[in-house]
Amino acid sequence: MSIQEPGFWRAGAISTTAVMIVVLIFLSIDSIQVISAGGANVPRYDVINQQIGYRYDWTRRMDVPVIGGPEPLFGTVYSETGAQALIAKGKLVIQSRACMDCHTFFGNGAYYGPDLTKSWLDPAWSQIWMPATGAKTREDAMVMFLMNPDRYPTWTRQMPNLQLTREEAQAAVAYLKWMASVDTNGFPANFGMKQP
Numbered sequence: 637m638s639i640q641e642p643g644f645w646r647a648g649a650i651s652t653t654a655v656m657i658v659v660l661i662f663l664s665i666d667s668i669q670v671i672s673a674g675g676a677n678v679p680r681y682d683v684i685n686q687q688i689g690y691r692y693d694w695t696r697r698m699d700v701p702v703i704g705g706p707e708p709l710f711g712t713v714y715s716e717t718g719a720q721a722l723i724a725k726g727k728l729v730i731q732s733r734a735c736m737d738c739h740t741f742f743g744n745g746a747y748y749g750p751d752l753t754k755s756w757l758d759p760a761w762s763q764i765w766m767p768a769t770g771a772k773t774r775e776d777a778m779v780m781f782l783m784n785p786d787r788y789p790t791w792t793r794q795m796p797n798l799q800l801t802r803e804e805a806q807a808a809v810a811y812l813k814w815m816a817s818v819d820t821n822g823f824p825a826n827f828g829m830k831q832p
């Protein structure tokens with residue numbers, strides 16, 4: 637077959653397309669494995685029963701989440717299905733109130749308010765909001781803040797009161813704790829500068 641023949645080009649186009657389809661399928665399966673709960677970068681949902689911290693990784697040159705010992709959320713140890721249901725509810729709360737209009741999650745959203753991807757690790761919960769609300773734990777302070785953001789402002793821009801119920805606020809907090817455990821390849825940069 638010479639390069640003058642249309643058959644040569646057709647065979648080239650068909651074989652290149654076929655090879656690239658195989659590569660695309662392989663990359664898609666690989667990505668899904670990495671980004672699914674229980675995958676390489678995303679812990680299982682019941683990670684909300686554990687301490688979430690971070691450390692600077694000198695090889696990757698970025699902050700990476702560290703999953704520590706037991707630290708039940710709201711004093712409850714959730715099963716994997718219970719945790720998944722709670723986090724799914726939190727996601728619905730976050731979607732239904734359009735938190736993304738002001739906040740960023742996993743790189744999506746706005747910067748009117750703080751980036752929430754690692755908000756669970758924000759030292760302000762223990763340093764400012766726990767004393768302000770009188771809450772004994774970080775998660776209770778987060779619930780109090782989310783139910784009454786107008787009562788506990790810390791910044792020049794204020795978060796409006798979105799009339800969240802306690803159950804809705806707790807579900808949103810479970811989502812935020814799980815989100816902090818996800819290895820986002822160091823995003824947002826320098827979140828490790830915050831000391832929880």
Ligand code: HEC
Nearest residue numbers: 730733734735738749750755758789790791793794795808
């Ligand atoms: C109209 C804009 C707006 C919307 C909508 C909004 N927020 Fe906020 N949020 C803010 C601002 C501004 C702050 C900073 C307030 C402060 O520190 O006093 C804030 C702060 C926060 C914080 C504390 C972050 C930190 O680490 O300092 C959390 C958590 C939070 N918002 C969650 C939510 C959730 C969940 C929703 C949706 C249910 C939501 N926000 C909707 C504007 C908004």
